[in-house]
Amino acid sequence: MSNIVLAAETFSGNINPGLAAIGYGLGAIGPGVGVGLIFAAVINGTARQPEAQGKLQNLAFTTFVLVEVLALIGIVIYFIASAGV
Known part of the structure; x- marks a missing residue:
């Protein structure tokens, strides 16, 4: 039997909600x-090359969405962990 299966068998599923919130x-x-770095780069790039503002903002909002999904x-994992499922 592998270690992963043994760990899954011994885990009871109870996680302290306080620890989940800290996590x-x-x-x-x-x-x-990440969001701060993205928009700092857009401000810096726009200051250096104002004609590229539209392309930089489009790229910034795309990467912003990807970072916010994380x-x-x-938060979904937090609610799952605090519910004790």
Whole structure:
């Protein structure tokens, strides 16, 4: 029997909701920093080359959505963990 199967058999599914909240809070730091870096790069790029503003904003909002999906996945996992499913 593999280690993964043994770990799955011993896990009872009860996670402390407080620990899940701390885990989500730490997990939300990454997307927060990512969004800040994305829009800082857009401001910097627009200041250097104003005619590229439209392309930079389109790219920024696309990557913003991808980064925010990570935060939304994190909050869904938090609710699953705190529900004890």
